[in-house]
Amino acid sequence: MKLDEAFRNHREKIVDRWVDYTLSTYESSSFFKKEKDKFANPVGGNIREGLDSLFGLLARNADPQEFVAPLEQIMRIRAIQEFAASVAVGPIHAVKHITREVLEKDKERRHLVADLYDFEFAVDLAVLAAFDLYMQCRERLYQVRIQEIKTGNYILTDSKCPSNLLKTNIQESLKAVESH
């Protein structure tokens, strides 16, 4: 149970470093790190919120199902930011190393590093879930593209006489999309 206490004590430090690490993958990272208003800085704000709540879940060995909500908050952003999949997911992984580092520097709790197996296993599960979410977000993005074509907004270009489509296909495909 001492590990619990260690997580509680170091939560802020670990999360701060984790957020820093995650945000340093952006070009203008200093802004993303400093500005904490979720509306003035949606990237930084959401990632901070997501990682913080994810850490809480990891630390108390929560049901991996619960990881999905905070991870989604993060992955939805990273999935559209020109990162390769590995880069998008990579920072989730980093909490393992950060936690070890932080604990090792704490003389009283150094011995707890040996007990990190469960925590690290939970992180691994989170990374796998993050990959799933990344893929879901990418797929959703392609759905959005298809939807745009179907709703007629794409017809602005590349069409001779778009209204023919309206009469026949659009209403059909709309139904198809909606029931999907």
Added chain:
Amino acid sequence: MAVPKLEQLSKSVVQGPSLATGAVPTKDWMDVPAIFKPGNYAYPAKQEKVEYLNSQKDLHFPNAREWSPEDDDWKLPEGWQDIILKGLKERLDKFRSLKIFMDCCVRCGACADKCHFFLGTGDPKNMPVLRAELLRSVYRNEFTIGGKILGKMAGGREMTVGVLKEWFMYSYQCTECRRCSVFCPYGIDTAEVTMMLRELLHLVGVGINWILEPASNSNRTGNHMGLQPHTFKDNVDFLADDVENLTGIKINHSFNRKGAEVLFITPSADVFAEPGLYTAMGYLLLFEHIGLDYTWSTYASEGGNFGLFTNNELMKKLNGKMYAEAKRLGVKYIIGGECGHMWRVVHQYMDTMNGPADFLEVPKSSITGTTFNNAASTKMVHISEFTADLIKNGKLKLDKSRNAHVKATFHDSCNPARAMGLIDEPRYILDHVLDNWVEMPENTIREQTFCCGSGTGLNTDEIMELRMRSGLPRANAVKHVIDKHDVNTLSCVCAIDRATLTSLMNYWNPGCNVCGVSELVGNALVMDGENRQELDEGLRTLV
């Protein structure tokens, strides 16, 4: 041993072919080139579209050709630097705004974190101040004494191909939303700068297809969609049939009818594209409800004006159809549908460019007797103003419970909010057609509203990821009210919003619908002699 592991991890994740550079840029911004790759630029305009526009009287769209931003050689015309610099000189002489904005910036940084493109991408050149510096650096080098003598020391730089490429990249990562201008101590408006950049780029044949094709369609057929007269009519008829199916009300509408009291013009997306067409059904019901004597036009069948995103001449030429048609049909005044940039043009440019509209009368609602003095000269009234007046005078029978399925919030579109001051009229309408609706956080609405991220002709699918990034600030605020108040509908008064916010919501906040305010009005209207079906989803109900 742990430290090296973390470093190793960051090496494996940060390096590689991505934007992620790992840190704050270490190089001066002037030394960071713009690199084009699939997904970060909109497709260049098709040769035949540029040729068509260039063939039109008074328009100048030279250097039509096949080219790609990814190529090293953009096939610029001979002496292109001179063309650009001469063009810049000419515009400095024509626009005081440009001169002042070039000279006055003190780089205080107040605008930096106000731009949705910067907030979503983190790219420093998307800070409004740097976007303007892209032009300002060339201006300094060529047109100021300090820049001529001191060059780079005074922040000047030569006009090179690299600079031109930067201009292309970043003037098409700006939606001319004017949010930065609200916070600037000198009111410097990046929209003006972006417009000038785009005008200059067109002088050497650099433009994007998503803007030039709708613009050329609009010139020829009257609307962006390229709908020819009969198909435009068919589309509206089709919507009228839908309304009849849903409510049992036969819609009496007409096209190109001389002697009507009012000409109604709305973005063509409303009569064609989902979900705008529900808004158009709302218009049809509203006008039927009050028995307005109005006509649609197939010739002036476009409210939007993609000319605004290219250059002054094209904007003027496309806009000219509104007055020309109003004059030909002999109407008394014009009502304009819900649209953002259309209203920028109508409110701030139309009368100046194509007025005076002395063949029209000062708009006076024949239903309520209200005179719209705020439109006394331009003679064009916004549908929200018109509707709010109807509600105030008790001319509409509204049943809020017909919108019971809607829990809405309201998105202020950039142009009505920051280039017109149309902020409370739509809210007044919402108050009367909805049981309750909620506002998004304070710094994301009204004059501080965040753009949908895809305005000014950037709503094309090849830059979908970019659009999702730039729309994040807006989507994030919507998510807040979804989580907090179970909002399921994002209402707005803009046709581009209706198209682009739909995609934005589909990605960020699935399940949140986007609608026009007039659609909600249409939902709530209690029509005389109606035979209304059980409409669980209002006008969207599939029967």
Added chain:
Amino acid sequence: MKYAFSFLAVIALILIAGLGSQVPGMQYFFGVAIPYLAMMLFVGGFVYRVTQWAKSPVPFSIPTTCGQGASLDFIKQDKLDCPTKTSEVVARMFLEIFLFRSLFRNTKSEIHDGPKITYESSKWLWLFGLLFHYSFLLIVIRHMRLFVDPIPFWLSAIESVDSMLQIGAPTLYLSSVTLLGGLLLLFGRRLVNRHVRYISLNNDYFPLVLIFAIGVTGILMRYFLRTNIDIINIKNLAMGLVTFSPVINVKIGAIFYIHLFLVSTLLAYFPFSKLMHMGGVFMSPTRNMANNSRAKRHINPWNDPAIKPHSYAGYEDEFREFMVDAGIPVEKELSATKDEA
């Protein structure tokens, strides 16, 4: 390293004046010629710049509206942020120019995670700016005492308010302290705030360093390096300058010439730099125009009435057959056009 260049430049200026003014016969150059030249450049340059701006027309009415516009009478207009009358525009401009209202707007008040860092720091810019500009204004006004005789009552009143803390002898002026403080804060902000640092140019650091040096030399002259600094002599020179009969018949300390030279540099530099925002803020079309473009037609002098839309006739010619088929009214019936053909 851009800021380092500004320091070097100012040090060079100080050396030039400090050493140059000690060369016999050069007092007139530094005490008379340079100030006249600087003043000419300042006035000439300022007028030139403003007329250059004024020469370009304002083709369109493009105010940035920051509140509800005037429309229906039951919708409340935000008269300050969306003015329609000249008086409202004047009020908007007044608040903008004297209170830096747009910078003050920088509020961020929603849910914060952790300390409200940005809320404060955005107001800081407003505060630093206001501090600096008002101190500078006060100091300029205070210096008027050197150019008028007798000294008007209001000028003395301003001075006594400025020195009301009664610290030291001669008494310390508050504005001297706040000027330097404001400058340090603005400079510090440029260095510390990463994205402001990233966008800063030489042109941004140089005026800060220059004005800072002006302030420091002024304070040194008043409180510390008082050898050969006699206010009477300096006033004689100043009065001589404004009455176009300058004389220097006594020795004045080098620190005075340094101060004067730096001020001259600032004056000469002013019209050719971003400092012209002082004039520009009055002329910014997004702030100084009324939002009444639909009620009152704005005139564009270069509007080309020859630019016409693609004509209805041309449109009907292209689509007449379809229009007739679809029952859309046309100007010329099909048969008529066929007959013509």
